[in-house]
Amino acid sequence: MPPTETDLADAVHRAARAALLDLFRDHPDHRFYYCTLVTPGEAYGPVLSAWSVQALAEESARQGCAPLDIKWSYADSPFCGYGEHHMEPVRPLFEARGELFDLPDGEWEAEFDLRLRAMETAMARLDAEGLFGTGADRHSVVVTVEVPSETGNDERALRLNPPEALTDWLAEAAVLEHG
Template sequence: MIPTESELTDAVHRAARAAFLDLFREHPGHRFYYCVLVTSGEAYGPALSAWSEQALAQEAARQGCAPTDIKWSYADSPFCCYGERHLEPVRPLFAARGELFEMLDDEADAEFDLRLRAMETAMARLDAEGVFGTGAARHAVVVNVEVPSEGGDEERALRLNPPEALTEWLAEAADAA
């Protein structure tokens, strides 16, 4: 059975919600400013990454670099791949839709877009539920679905965030991408 876009969205939503809520519950003193789902250019099931101000300060000191060098790097975060127990079961649903590299170009492009749409819709639902905060607290968090090897991160960020949340990200991360 091949899962529909709606079924992918629902599965990502449930898994990401559980993973983000675990993250926030297990690190109550942290001020998270970056919460993303990340996937590869093959649009496999997502992984979670996040940054908090506290984690950034600690990791920059550990790496001996300026905080701005890693501030928006999903891979450098100590919370990269956090909540795998929730997200890992979603991956077979993505795999059941087929391998992009085995599809014709137009078919692969449409499938890639479908998978990213499912992830983006899931993140938008979480945002609407207040998972990333409300009001001024929400304006302090960048939410996104990122694909490091592909374009489109900025467009997704613009759709997923209030403008107030993106001021620093647009100036710092979007230019580096």
């Protein structure tokens, strides 16, 4: 019997919590503003990525670009893949559900949605536990579950965050999208 959606959510929750706690403990002087779980279009087990104000300043200087050019890019973050040893045990659970694109037409979309819901549930639980801050502190962190170049990322961000947390993200994403 393959792992259920709840099994996936529980495993991602445990792994992401451990990875994020390591990140916050290892970088106590950083002010993190973005924490995301990323998976490719095949919806494999996720990778953690995050940005802090300090890391953005350093990385944009290193790359010779404007901070806004990379501010919301999970891939450009020096914290992309952080806590990989915590996330690695989650992957076999996703694999046990089968290859997404080996499923019959119509079934792969449902499986894709199930996997993303499990990741979103995990991040929502971490938020409810106060891992991303509480009150006004929570309003300074954007939490997402992303699939690069796929639709649905915005909807998940809107569900996972209080509106106050999304003010800059929404404005800056619009600027980036429309040049």
